[in-house]
Amino acid sequence: MQRSFIKPTIGGRLFDAFNYVFMVFLCVVMIYPLFYLAMMSLTASDVALTKGYLIPPHMSLENYAQVLGNYYIGYGFVNSIKRTVIGTALSVATMLLTAYPLSKKYFPNRRFWTAFVVFTMFFSGGMIPTYLTYSQTLHLDDSFWVMILPSLINTYNMLIARNFFMGLPEELSESGRIDGAGELRILVNIILPISLPIIATLSLWSAVSHWNAWFDSMLYFSDPKRQVLQLVLRRIVLEGSDDLMNLGGTADEMSTINPETIKAATTMVATIPIVLVYPFLQKYFVKGMVVGSLKG
Secondary structure (H helix, E strand, C coil): CCCCCCCCCHHHHHHHHHHHHHHHHHHHHHHHHHHHHHHHHCECCCCCHHHCCCCCCCECCHHHHHHHHCHHHHHHHHHHHHHHHHHHHHHHHHHHHHHHHHCCCCCCCHHHHHHHHHHHHHCCCCHHHHHHHHHHHCCCCCCHHHHCHHHCCCHHHHHHHHHHHHCCCHHHHHHHHHCCCCHHHHHHHHHHHHCHHHHHHHHHHHHHHHHHCCHHHHHHCCCHHHCCHHHHHHHHHHHCHHHHHHCCCCHHHHCCCCHHHHHHHHHHHHHHHHHHHHHHHHHHHHHHHHHHCCCC
């Protein structure tokens, strides 16, 4: 069978050309800041940044050595990894266990409980009542769990998971019930193995949220050794070189480093881990976003 091809019109070619140019421009706009930051972090301390080098003439890893050698940054890095791994695992598990029953039509008072959860998207107790609840009522000051428990369920993410489960054939659950399986076993053995797209989506969103969070660490932790990396980064970027000495640097070290390149290296250290995770979840992430947004 011979295929027929439609000859593109001049307007179609112009439209395609505009799309190509626009996408290239968009990629450059997004990639250039990261590239510039990476080059600045690799710039040797004796290079003058005022000359505006795109690629520095002298590259060095001394900035990363200074950053990774700072013990407060080390503590922050470990705290952030611990928070991200534990927080993501518990958050995804909790959201899946909440979304699955809400996706079932036979769940008692499903509309009420869905509306009850959605209500929290638009109304909250406010920062001061929340702080008093966690610090004085629950006594979670200086506790690791103050960074985990309040964010166990993200309502929007949970609704995406609920919509995903609603799109699965009901015959899958019925086949499990015929074999005598309970709802929890059906979820674990039948539903979750085919739900990798939504699990990857929830995991990526939760991991990024936990990795970037710093405000709760600033509110509830008084010991700098228990604060997360993003809070240490904020102090270095906003408060500058004086704060580097407070974080463990000495006067001799300060005389041989450039505060701007140190800030760039610190930012890269905080950015690279979460960037490396994304490619492994990308193929599931796109599918989970599309499928999870079909049903209301």
